[in-house]
Amino acid sequence: MTGPRATAPGGPVGSVARAVARAARAVHWYTTSLLGDRDYDRYVAQLARVHPDVDPPSAAQYWRTRHADADAHPGARCC
Amino acid sequence: MVARTEVEHVRTDPDLPPVAVVERGPVPPARRAVLAAVAVLGAVAWSVLALARGEQVNAVWFVFAAVCTYVIGYRFYARLVESKIVRPRDDRATPAERYDNAKDFMPTDRRVLFGHHFAAIAGAGPLVGPVLAAQMGYLPGTVWIIVGCVLGGAVQDYLVLTLSVRRRGRSLGQMARDELGRFGGVAAMVAVFVIMIILIAVLALVVVNALAASPWGVFSIAMTIPIALFMGAYLRFLRPGRVSEVTIIGVALLLLAIVAGGWVAETDWGQDWFTLSPVALAWWLAAYGFAASVLPVWLLLAPRDYLSTFMKVGTIVLLAVGILVARPEVQAPAVSSFALRGDGPVFAGALFPFLFITIACGALSGFHSLIASGTTPKLLEKESQAKPIGYGGMLTESFVAVMALVTAVVIDQHLYFAMNAPAGATGGTPETAAAYVNGLGLGGTPITPGEIEGAAQSVGEESVVSRTGGAPTLAFGMSQVLSSVVGGSGLAAFWYHFAIMFEALFILTTVDAGTRVARFMLSDSLGNVGGPLRRFRDPSWRVGAWVCSVVVVGAWGAILLMGVTDPLGGINTLFPLFGIANQLLAAIALTVVTVVVVKKRLYRWVWIPAVPLVWDLAVTMTASYQKVFSAEPRIGYWAQHRAFQDARAAGETSFGVATSTGEMDAVIRNTAVQGTLSIVFAVLVLVVVAVGAVVVVRSVRAGGLPTTEEPDEPSRIFAPRGMVPTAAEREVQELWDARARARTGVEARS
Numbered sequence: 001m002t003g004p005r006a007t008a009p010g011g012p013v014g015s016v017a018r019a020v021a022r023a024a025r026a027v028h029w030y031t032t033s034l035l036g037d038r039d040y041d042r043y044v045a046q047l048a049r050v051h052p053d054v055d056p057p058s059a060a061q062y063w064r065t066r067h068a069d070a071d072a073h074p075g076a077r078c079c
Numbered sequence: 080m081v082a083r084t085e086v087e088h089v090r091t092d093p094d095l096p097p098v099a100v101v102e103r104g105p106v107p108p109a110r111r112a113v114l115a116a117v118a119v120l121g122a123v124a125w126s127v128l129a130l131a132r133g134e135q136v137n138a139v140w141f142v143f144a145a146v147c148t149y150v151i152g153y154r155f156y157a158r159l160v161e162s163k164i165v166r167p168r169d170d171r172a173t174p175a176e177r178y179d180n181a182k183d184f185m186p187t188d189r190r191v192l193f194g195h196h197f198a199a200i201a202g203a204g205p206l207v208g209p210v211l212a213a214q215m216g217y218l219p220g221t222v223w224i225i226v227g228c229v230l231g232g233a234v235q236d237y238l239v240l241t242l243s244v245r246r247r248g249r250s251l252g253q254m255a256r257d258e259l260g261r262f263g264g265v266a267a268m269v270a271v272f273v274i275m276i277i278l279i280a281v282l283a284l285v286v287v288n289a290l291a292a293s294p295w296g297v298f299s300i301a302m303t304i305p306i307a308l309f310m311g312a313y314l315r316f317l318r319p320g321r322v323s324e325v326t327i328i329g330v331a332l333l334l335l336a337i338v339a340g341g342w343v344a345e346t347d348w349g350q351d352w353f354t355l356s357p358v359a360l361a362w363w364l365a366a367y368g369f370a371a372s373v374l375p376v377w378l379l380l381a382p383r384d385y386l387s388t389f390m391k392v393g394t395i396v397l398l399a400v401g402i403l404v405a406r407p408e409v410q411a412p413a414v415s416s417f418a419l420r421g422d423g424p425v426f427a428g429a430l431f432p433f434l435f436i437t438i439a440c441g442a443l444s445g446f447h448s449l450i451a452s453g454t455t456p457k458l459l460e461k462e463s464q465a466k467p468i469g470y471g472g473m474l475t476e477s478f479v480a481v482m483a484l485v486t487a488v489v490i491d492q493h494l495y496f497a498m499n500a501p502a503g504a505t506g507g508t509p510e511t512a513a514a515y516v517n518g519l520g521l522g523g524t525p526i527t528p529g530e531i532e533g534a535a536q537s538v539g540e541e542s543v544v545s546r547t548g549g550a551p552t553l554a555f556g557m558s559q560v561l562s563s564v565v566g567g568s569g570l571a572a573f574w575y576h577f578a579i580m581f582e583a584l585f586i587l588t589t590v591d592a593g594t595r596v597a598r599f600m601l602s603d604s605l606g607n608v609g610g611p612l613r614r615f616r617d618p619s620w621r622v623g624a625w626v627c628s629v630v631v632v633g634a635w636g637a638i639l640l641m642g643v644t645d646p647l648g649g650i651n652t653l654f655p656l657f658g659i660a661n662q663l664l665a666a667i668a669l670t671v672v673t674v675v676v677v678k679k680r681l682y683r684w685v686w687i688p689a690v691p692l693v694w695d696l697a698v699t700m701t702a703s704y705q706k707v708f709s710a711e712p713r714i715g716y717w718a719q720h721r722a723f724q725d726a727r728a729a730g731e732t733s734f735g736v737a738t739s740t741g742e743m744d745a746v747i748r749n750t751a752v753q754g755t756l757s758i759v760f761a762v763l764v765l766v767v768v769a770v771g772a773v774v775v776v777r778s779v780r781a782g783g784l785p786t787t788e789e790p791d792e793p794s795r796i797f798a799p800r801g802m803v804p805t806a807a808e809r810e811v812q813e814l815w816d817a818r819a820r821a822r823t824g825v826e827a828r829s
Contacts, residue, residue: 035322060315076592
């Protein structure tokens with residue numbers, strides 16, 4: 001098969017470095033998604049889709065509202 | 080002529096790309112070869128574990144047996160459950176898509192949701208139970224943890240998640256009311272509440288036993304509170320939303336706290352302040368539970384949650400890698416004499432039913448059904464993802480349990496029993512403990528008091544004798560494994576306290592989250608009573624919240640104090656209650672699932688939930704029966720109660736391990752409470768099962784009954800079915816990505 005894959009720049013070291021960089025990006029994506037860093041941006045995107053006329057709250061406001069909701073609706077953690 | 084895989088693109092709207100990909104056809108030969116190799120490796124591993132006689136087994140075989148069984152179980156059994164009972168339709172919108180509000184309903188990437196779900200279900204249960212179960216040798220526990228999970232626990236989690244997804248993310252209690260009727264629903268709710276109380280109390284007891292007389296441990300755990308408060312304030316006022324950043328800072332501070340604990344424990348003032356008795360620790364824990372449940376979430380609970388999520392994933396990976404690198408040799412026998420005779424010191428009773436009761440969360444956990452019907456069903460992108468998340472999540476927890484068992488069985492046998500036998504048996508000092516365990520008939524070299532003391536010193540503790548509850552044993556085993564990989568014996572004390580810290584983190588998260596949930600259940604129920612109590616329904620009414628918190632903390636705190644002051648050893652008497660309660664909740668969840676399966680007339684496949692249900696009922700009812708009616712005081716709560724009562728009435732001032740009338744009175748009180756709780760649990764579950772049986776009969780007679788599933792709505796998003804997308808799914812994903820790019824291009828231009 002010919003095409004872009006046949007001639008990768010940097011040789012084997014370059015491709016190892018690229019693989020490590022890809023892995024690091026994946027870990028970063030996973031950690032930030034799991035812990036919640038991306039939640040505010042997702043909320044703003046969702047708001048723009050469904051209620052484009054509403055001004056999105058600031059990050060601080062978003063997190064205050066979210067924690068207030070969590071206060072009112074607790075989730076369990078298992079044993 | 081080679082049969083090709085047929086790929087079907089499922090569309091709900093001709094203007095949209097396909098919302099699902101269905102692939103049918105024979106398994107390609109390469110994959111078949113891999114599965115066959117996995118099956119062979121698994122069979123070899125099980126043979127090594129089961130047939131080793133006299134030679135020492137390497138711990139790595141446990142990992143192979145577990146992983147290979149999980150792969151085969153997931154590929155074949157989970158797929159059977161999926162195609163015959165679940166029958167997911169990805170052209171149907173899940174509640175996450177349908178009610179998407181970017182808060183509690185939000186389609187979440189399946190890999191991230193797996194992490195959330197696993198962090199929610201993983202706790203101290205699979206760590207503590209298997210350690211105690213090691214009393215019976217390594218084989219019975221391993222078989223139940225792996226097989227019980229594949230056939231029971233993972234099936235329960237998967238089916239409860241599926242049920243909840245089709246019912247707009249309803250909780251188990253609500254589903255019980257919908258499918259079983261009002262009476263069954265109320266019994267289920269009461270059972271959930273009572274079971275939650277005992278769960279919190281016993282886990283708190285595990286922490287108390289791990290931290291008693293350990294200034295290092297108390298200092299490190301105490302430091303997690305200011306660390307969490309700092310993280311909470313940082314996120315609230317300094318950098319809102321930078322969760323990963325603050326979590327990394329928090330973890331660094333945590334590691335510093337563990338190291339600092341070593342320094343503090345060497346100083347006089349450190350030992351003065353942080354050496355706490357079990358009773359003092361119990362009061363501190365109750366105070367913590369109350370504070371955590373009334374303080375705002377952002378201040379304490381949320382930061383602790385981030386810390387424990389991070390630590391959970393990290394430490395479990397660390398332990399798995401450690402076992403694979405260190406490859407320790409197993410010291411315990413396959414089946415010990417205690418398994419055959421049922422007279423072991425760690426927990427009383429025969430292998431059936433008490434092995435299964437002790438392991439509980441590692442194989443089948445009723446509490447998971449609350450999580451599987453909690454936030455996860457509201458975040459699920461596609462119905463077919465319930466299999467990797469629900470079934471796969473429980474398999475991962477079972478793997479954690481296997482590793483916990485491994486750390487317990489690689490410790491020298493004599494040392495294991497010196498650590499886990501109650502103080503009444505060991506005598507409390509290294510000399511008496513050595514004499515006791517050497518007289519147990521364990522075989523091998525007898526242990527010397529010097530070796531027991533040396534073990535304690537090597538991990539920076541005053542004593543390891545009768546440090547019951549499983550946590551110190553797990554920490555000791557982990558420190559043995561990890562220090563042979565990194566750092567040598569110099570780091571053994573750090574690894575020990577690292578393991579204690581991470582277990583305490585898990586447990587304290589369960590304690591504070593559980594207290595909150597129980598408080599809400601209580602205030603909701605009080606509010607439903609109506610009249611003047613109606614105000615309890617308002618979550619912002621502070622007085623109501625405080626009153627309910629006091630009641631909940633008072634309930635579990637009382638049981639905790641009872642366990643801590645019990646002359647018979649709190650873990651020995653209370654852990655069976657914890658296990659029975661957890662398994663009874665599983666019986667309730669499986670009853671709801673079985674009733675739904677019967678209502679949908681899937682009679683040919685009702686055995687899938689019914690077999691674990693019947694087994695679970697057999698185990699828990701036998702255990703409850705023995706705990707209530709057994710004439711042997713070691714097993715039966717009421718027999719113990721009567722024995723001590725008779726001794727008291729006869730004017731004796733000491734009896735058995737009780738050395739004073741005060742201690743005798745404590746045993747009399749405690750056994751009455753424990754006996755009553757056993758009866759209450761058993762009766763509640765029998766009620767739910769009986770109601771379920773009535774509904775089943777009614778449904779069969781009527782030729783099926785309607786269930787409370789939501790009406791279908793077509794889906795308009797795409798997501799892969801499993802963790803790794805197939806080639807066909809990647810193609811469809813590319814169509815959606817191209818469409819999204821074109822649309823943002825159009826919007827930017829207009």
